[in-house]
Amino acid sequence: MGAPKRKRELDNGGRLMISTETTFSQRKKDPILELQLSMAASSINHEYARIEYDETPDRERREQLLDYMEECRSKYVDAREQLQMMSPSTVDRFEAELIQQKKMTLNDQPMC
Numbered sequence: 001m002g003a004p005k006r007k008r009e010l011d012n013g014g015r016l017m018i019s020t021e022t023t024f025s026q027r028k029k030d031p032i033l034e035l036q037l038s039m040a041a042s043s044i045n046h047e048y049a050r051i052e053y054d055e056t057p058d059r060e061r062r063e064q065l066l067d068y069m070e071e072c073r074s075k076y077v078d079a080r081e082q083l084q085m086m087s088p089s090t091v092d093r094f095e096a097e098l099i100q101q102k103k104m105t106l107n108d109q110p111m112c
Contacts, residue, residue, distance in 0.1 A: 032087055036094055038079035043098055046072035047106055 046069050053065040084091050 032083065032090060035079045035083040035086070036090075039076050039083070039094065040098055040101070042072040042075040042079070044102065044105065046076070047102060051106075 049065050049069045049072065053062055053069070056062055056065065080091060080095075083094070
């Protein structure tokens with residue numbers, strides 16, 4: 001199985017969203033991959049929302065972003081908990097890789 005393709009999209013609010021494309025058969029055959037993709041997408045989306053939050057003076061937009069960041073956090077935690085049950089050894093390794101990936105992707109932005 002090859003690595004999933006990653007693409008960047010703008011949602012309706014102008015936020016940059018990261019999504020991953022895998023085939024249905026890849027997802028069906030590899031639930032660990034599906035959980036990792038969910039963790040990666042929600043983590044990166046949270047970071048972009050946080051960056052926008054820091055740069056946005058509009059109070060209403062900041063509230064929307066806070067809600068969105070909480071959604072991202074919840075999705076990440078849910079996927080992490082499931083991955084922890086399925087493959088505990090994968091979690092630490094994947095999170096370390098995810099941190100490296102975020103540093104490379106967001107190298108100009110401070111990390112939380």
